[in-house]
Amino acid sequence: MSHDTTFAAPPAEAPARPRQVGESPLRNEDRRLLTGEALFVDDVHLDGMLHAAFVRSDYAHGNVKSVDLTAALEHPGVVAAYAAHDLGDYWEAGPLLVPPPPIDDLEFHAATQVPLAKGKVRHVGEPIAVVVARSPYEAEDGAALVEVDIEPLDVVSDLKGGLEPDSPRIHDQLESNLAAHVIQRKGSWEEVRERAHRVIKRRFWYDHGASAPMENRGIVANWDARSRELTVWDTTQAPIPIRNGLAAMLGLPQSEVRVIAPFIGGGFGPKIMMFYPEEVLLPWISMRLGQPVKWIEDRQESFFATTQERGQDHESELAVDAEGRILGVRDEFLCDTGAYNPYGLTIPINTQCTLLGPYRVPNYHSEFRMVFTNKPICTPVRGAGRQHGVFVMERLLDRAADELGIDRVEIRRRNYLTPEEFPHDHEIIYQDFKPLVYDSGNYAEAMDRAVEMIDYAGFESGAGAAARSEGRHVGLGIVSYVEGTGVGPYEGARVGIEPGGRINLVTGVGTQGQGHFTSFAQIVAEQLGVQASDVEVVTGDTARFGWGTGTFASRGAVVAGNACHAAALEVRKKVLTMASSVLGAAEEDLDLAEGVVRVVGSGESISLGELAALANPLRGAVTPGTEPGLEATAYFGPERGVTASGVHAMILEVDPDTALVRILRYVVVHDCGRVINPMIVEGQIHGGVAHGIGNAFYEELVFDEGAQLLNASFMDYLLPTATDVPTIETDHVETPSPLNPLGVKGVGEAGAIPVGALFAQALENALDVDGFEVREIPLSPNRLFELMRDAREEG
Amino acid sequence: MLIESEFTFDFPPEVVYEGLLDPDVLASALPGTDRLELVGEDRYEGEMEASVGPVTAARFSVVVELKEKVRPESFDMHVDGKGKAGFVNGIARVAFEETDGGTVMKYRADLQVGGRVASVGQRLLESVGKMMSKQGLEAVNRSIMERQAPTAAVAGSTDLEVSSPSWPPATRKERLRLFLVVAILLALVMVLLL
Amino acid sequence: MGETLTIRLTVNGKAYDRPVEPRLLLSDFLRHDLHLTGTHVGCEHGVCGACTVLLDGEAVRSCLVFAVQADGAEISTVEGLATPSDGSGIPHPEDADLHPIQAAFRESHGLQCGFCTPGILMTLVPFLEENPDPDEEQIREALSGHLCRCTGYQNIVTAVRLAADRMAT
Missing domain, CATH: 1.10.150.120 ([2Fe-2S]-binding domain)
Known part of the structure; x- marks a missing residue:
């Protein structure tokens, strides 16, 4: 062993501790993904595996008169078929995932989704029956033979109409279609409105869209009666809560249920929704039939069966003084929760809170009504209601700037919170049930950098003017936003060193492409003096780690990342304590680098692997009270969420004849605190911006008045392609968060949040037509054309 | 979905009106119609199955009720069609006016379309519907002609004949084509009803 | 399974001889019959491109091809891309x-x-x-x-x- 110094190398200078956090090592997960070896849920193949297909409602609202499974059951290959009444006591409405936060006088009415429709269907695509067969083809053949008789009912498709007293009622047990009514106040809007220099008033519509990850949802459930283990592969962002819930529903101990979220092909929010009907049914079917069962959603199905996010109708007012300083904001909005509201108030509260942005808003009156409609269920999609709030505030500021003759960058600067004002308490409640208190930020600096990068000053006089003199319609937009990220409650991680030196890191969160196999490895590698590639990361397998909540609200790096950090610190402590004893040197004299502990100034050393072997002896006595191994588990629960922020700027060109838009430049200056891996952070921003561009100009879920979705395919629901998304230039401002040891803030959703507001401003700047104002998102070439035409006709 | 159009028959309104109420005339206009029966006063029930290209589509059941009949000027047709790939229901207002020995039929159908046919076929439905309506009504016109002059009967209505090779039923993931079929099929349903 | 036809084809240089239903998609054949699950299916209507493979050297969407249409073809999938090389030019x-x-x-x-x-x-x-x-x-x-x-x-x-x-x- 090398702590025997006889053959040791001569004493070396202690190498500088290698930095891992802040570097961009290549990703550990990529090889498996690039070679086709990575396991996704649909890649799971088990002997004797059956396949399920769902019969779904064609009607948005109706009474289910009968469901006849006879013909399906007689079809060759069909093994079983179930409707609601076959589920017996197992049929139960899903849990309310997010109960309402403690806000005074809040009104909330829960109605959660059911496994299979019983009595009534409430949205198109709601599952009515499930058919199980030997092959997926046969399962779909069987599903087509299920006879469903539905008596159509009048449909609730719009928000205002849904609240009318004579509206059809979606949930008979409730008095109306009102799902929630919430008011949050700060100061006195009424008072500042009276004394304001000017009050801007507008109505806005902001719609969101489908998450559209490239992988649809899927589940494989396998009950093995002999080993008494239910294994469920699930495309979920939250494997541990799924495990806990399934165990409770099925009456199994948690130790007999294992949920694995393997490689997941993108999530963007809806994969954290629980419980989807398919998630509840597949395990039950497997237990009933004693065979593994698989269900893989198809793309068309996903437009109804996977949750989505939709529109909000805002009536908003901004009161400013003569210098453009914000005196107060009043915002009242309606928001759509679809047929059920399992996700509680997360989306509208995000809207309500994020609207305040990076600004000092002394008086605020925010009121929303959430409405049940006969449309698919709404839960958060990348941004989760934050876009809507940012759009309202940025649009109001643009109007104030116009009316007061103040430059649009200047009006924002005048209202930014300054670094000295943190922590800043907005005196309202956030989605994590805590007061909305911003931890840190430097908004003016981000704006300065963006102004410089996009050459704001030079645009009007230089490039912009030149283009315009050639008759081109070129415009610049620049907007700010904040994003509450990294909310609690907690995540955990276990770090261990194997004899032989391999380092294992296990955490409970699922991962959907964010690079956790690398960024978490970097955090651990930094503490243990190794490379990120030396750390084997396992995520999303409840048999490996059973405590945690899930990947949402841009919280992976913040909450799980800090848990990894805490566990790595504990292992580091164990390593140094043990090395100190083995090497006979004080801990202060030890250096841990390249997987080896060295005594500074002497040649003595021992590798991590050797220490791990010593820590787990096969014979001999150990000191009472000690633990074997070099392993530690730690948890991190933040006191409250951390606030990331940024500025986006773009230059675009509009063809006034075709209303096609070309983005010429796109700049992002972002502050997500300390950056763990710049390459990954930039990738997250690129993807977010692309998603935002889709939301702003391409993607719209189009429903008719009967709540039928009219564009449920990628032929009609347009995701941005490589020719639609520009090169994105990025820069970072780093204001480390004081709320966690790593100083990090979340970044996963940020890129998507301000894009609608940015498009709106840049389009107005490009067209410069009197009366042309963008008060809605998404746009499209068609819609933009109409807006331009209307403005010209009015003008 | 609104479908609004008109069609000129070669016969006076009385003849057209009576012809359109005859299930045999309607059925003859469309291949794939197994059954179209008058089952009660002004109530028709039918079953149909249409094929386009290599795909045989699912069966559709159709119930039609005629209301507000003002012979030979107008009627309202309440339509309820259901199939595996969706449904169509709504009201079509049909009016007839005499013109130069013929009849201009104006129709305005306000239809709710649901299921797959709405979610994927919507953008095709309106134009295909209009085209197919025209073809179907031409077939009806011929059918009436046959009734008027049985000796000059032309067998079938070749315009609408579509190839139907014995391909297996729509495959699981061949939906794209199925959607097209269903879109056209629904248009045919409307034609049938008109 | 209904009526089947036997197809012969090579995938990544390996010969296969399999009975398939006429309606079986090439994507499903590769993924579920041959267990070559590296080819992914994202939309099943030829838009997303995730299922692209090479059929006789040409990129095709395997969700728009029936397995029977690939009879006699040479297919290449992502699993066949990596081959031990001298690594020249690759810094890692x-x-x-x-x-x-x-x-x-x-x-x-x-x-x-x-x-x-x-x-x-x-x-x-x-x-x-x-x-x-x-x-x-x-x-x-x-x-x-x-x-x-x-x-x-x-x-x-x-x-x-x-x-x-x-x-x-």
Whole structure:
């Protein structure tokens, strides 16, 4: 062993501790993904595996008169078929995932989704029956033979109409279609409105869209009666809560249920929704039939069966003084929760809170009504209601700037919170049930950098003017936003060193492409003096780690990342304590680098692997009270969420004849605190911006008045392609968060949040037509054309 | 979905009106119609199955009720069609006016379309519907002609004949084509009803 | 299973002889009959491109091809891309067995969740053979038949350019 110094190398200078956090090592997960070896849920193949297909409602609202499974059951290959009444006591409405936060006088009415429709269907695509067969083809053949008789009912498709007293009622047990009514106040809007220099008033519509990850949802459930283990592969962002819930529903101990979220092909929010009907049914079917069962959603199905996010109708007012300083904001909005509201108030509260942005808003009156409609269920999609709030505030500021003759960058600067004002308490409640208190930020600096990068000053006089003199319609937009990220409650991680030196890191969160196999490895590698590639990361397998909540609200790096950090610190402590004893040197004299502990100034050393072997002896006595191994588990629960922020700027060109838009430049200056891996952070921003561009100009879920979705395919629901998304230039401002040891803030959703507001401003700047104002998102070439035409006709 | 159009028959309104109420005339206009029966006063029930290209589509059941009949000027047709790939229901207002020995039929159908046919076929439905309506009504016109002059009967209505090779039923993931079929099929349903 | 036909084809150089239903899609045949699950299915209607494979050297969407249509064909999938090489030009020795396009994707962070990646790689193989020195517009045009929700395409474009440079030397 090398702590025997006889053959040791001569004493070396202690190498500088290698930095891992802040570097961009290549990703550990990529090889498996690039070679086709990575396991996704649909890649799971088990002997004797059956396949399920769902019969779904064609009607948005109706009474289910009968469901006849006879013909399906007689079809060759069909093994079983179930409707609601076959589920017996197992049929139960899903849990309310997010109960309402403690806000005074809040009104909330829960109605959660059911496994299979019983009595009534409430949205198109709601599952009515499930058919199980030997092959997926046969399962779909069987599903087509299920006879469903539905008596159509009048449909609730719009928000205002849904609240009318004579509206059809979606949930008979409730008095109306009102799902929630919430008011949050700060100061006195009424008072500042009276004394304001000017009050801007507008109505806005902001719609969101489908998450559209490239992988649809899927589940494989396998009950093995002999080993008494239910294994469920699930495309979920939250494997541990799924495990806990399934165990409770099925009456199994948690130790007999294992949920694995393997490689997941993108999530963007809806994969954290629980419980989807398919998630509840597949395990039950497997237990009933004693065979593994698989269900893989198809793309068309996903437009109804996977949750989505939709529109909000805002009536908003901004009161400013003569210098453009914000005196107060009043915002009242309606928001759509679809047929059920399992996700509680997360989306509208995000809207309500994020609207305040990076600004000092002394008086605020925010009121929303959430409405049940006969449309698919709404839960958060990348941004989760934050876009809507940012759009309202940025649009109001643009109007104030116009009316007061103040430059649009200047009006924002005048209202930014300054670094000295943190922590800043907005005196309202956030989605994590805590007061909305911003931890840190430097908004003016981000704006300065963006102004410089996009050459704001030079645009009007230089490039912009030149283009315009050639008759081109070129415009610049620049907007700010904040994003509450990294909310609690907690995540955990276990770090261990194997004899032989391999380092294992296990955490409970699922991962959907964010690079956790690398960024978490970097955090651990930094503490243990190794490379990120030396750390084997396992995520999303409840048999490996059973405590945690899930990947949402841009919280992976913040909450799980800090848990990894805490566990790595504990292992580091164990390593140094043990090395100190083995090497006979004080801990202060030890250096841990390249997987080896060295005594500074002497040649003595021992590798991590050797220490791990010593820590787990096969014979001999150990000191009472000690633990074997070099392993530690730690948890991190933040006191409250951390606030990331940024500025986006773009230059675009509009063809006034075709209303096609070309983005010429796109700049992002972002502050997500300390950056763990710049390459990954930039990738997250690129993807977010692309998603935002889709939301702003391409993607719209189009429903008719009967709540039928009219564009449920990628032929009609347009995701941005490589020719639609520009090169994105990025820069970072780093204001480390004081709320966690790593100083990090979340970044996963940020890129998507301000894009609608940015498009709106840049389009107005490009067209410069009197009366042309963008008060809605998404746009499209068609819609933009109409807006331009209307403005010209009015003008 | 609104479908609004008109069609000129070669016969006076009385003849057209009576012809359109005859299930045999309607059925003859469309291949794939197994059954179209008058089952009660002004109530028709039918079953149909249409094929386009290599795909045989699912069966559709159709119930039609005629209301507000003002012979030979107008009627309202309440339509309820259901199939595996969706449904169509709504009201079509049909009016007839005499013109130069013929009849201009104006129709305005306000239809709710649901299921797959709405979610994927919507953008095709309106134009295909209009085209197919025209073809179907031409077939009806011929059918009436046959009734008027049985000796000059032309067998079938070749315009609408579509190839139907014995391909297996729509495959699981061949939906794209199925959607097209269903879109056209629904248009045919409307034609049938008109 | 209904009536079947026997097809013979090679996939990544290996010969297969299998009975298939006429309605079985090539994507399902590769994934579920041959267990070559690297080819992914994202939309089943030929838009997203995730299921792209090479059929006799040409990039096709395997969700739009019936397995019977591939009778007698040579198919290449993502599983066949990596081959032990001398690693020349690839700075990361652990990636020496990867195809230069694969290695460039890793180096440029051209993938996040990785679900769409195999199809994109298979499109790029013939694209770079035919366009060894593509400019950004050509690259974006080549990628425009693929949907990626994670990357915003930017790093994919970078990866393609990097791969072209590597393959030229």
